[in-house]
């Protein structure tokens with residue numbers, strides 16, 4: 587196998603999906619399995635479908651197009667708010683999109699009308715995390731405008747917490763979404779079918795039984811892919827954390843000092859290295875670097891191997907405790923979400939699907 591490569595265990599993804607979908611079902615919550623951390627990989631989507639998801643969540647139209655071409659007919663939710671230059675593709679590729687801007691929704695309405703159908707949207711409300719969404723007091727005025735658009739059907743409200751600023755989902759902020767939905771339904775005479783309140787940061791609230799009634803839709807990525815909730819990155823019960831593993835190859839192994847020689851300035855990325863003297867060590871270079879993954883999110887599977895640093899194409903490790911490994915051997919790593927996202931989207935990392 588050509589290194590570096592990442593293995594994708596679809597059985598583990600399927601098992602993680604089933605665990606989370608079953609938990610959500612108990613509370614009447616449908617799950618959109620979010621594939622964007624894997625470049626919308628078809629085999630990952632298929633594993634999630636086998637695990638019982640009702641929707642696929644994706645942020646990129648190119649990924650959605652690939653999923654469609656491979657005959658996946660599960661409804662697909664476009665999760666990043668559309669931009670003006672992709673309106674036509676949004677209405678032809680996505681079953682539903684998440685939205686928060688009047689001009690965009692108007693353009694979606696005009697385009698879908700011209701094609702003779704109605705595009706479904708979920709309107710996003712910002713309940714404090716300060717990423718996407720209308721501010722609560724601007725929701726009613728927006729919905730009043732949108733209900734008169736003939737090419738749009740509002741099927742629900744959504745919110746996205748924790749992703750940007752770590753705002754923790756609570757009964758109170760979830761209840762705020764329910765209350766807003768009730769107000770909208772009364773004042774605009776529409777029925778909101780979905781309240782899409784959560785991502786992987788909502789799993790703890792779910793397990794505590796404190797999700798308010800009427801919340802019936804989650805969009806789950808990391809929980810399924812890496813088996814973790816995302817408030818404290820605790821492992822989630824009955825899920826596996828190792829569906830993905832990154833392998834890189836040793837291209838140099840030498841006994842060298844732990845401290846560089848000479849006067850020290852900035853490194854390749856503008857940082858000044860802070861190092862301690864640990865005497866001579868066995869240093870190895872692996873053929874993976876910042877062009878391949880987010881190296882800060884890698885953890886060697888073997889606890890006696892330590893990452894010392896990385897540049898664009900090289901990862902330097904301390905092999906002092908692992909004398910048996912040599913040039914040509916591969917070293918395995920667990921990945922966090924940032925490392926997974928960058929490895930899966932890097933053209934330099936081979937993708938190896940395991941069934």
Ligand SMILES: *Cc1c(COP(=O)(O)O)cnc(C)c1O
Pocket residue numbers: 620622645665666684746784785786787805806807808809816
């Ligand atoms: C990425 C994303 C998710 C999934 O988040 P996870 O923390 O991976 O579960 C959910 N909703 C939106 C809008 C997203 O962009």
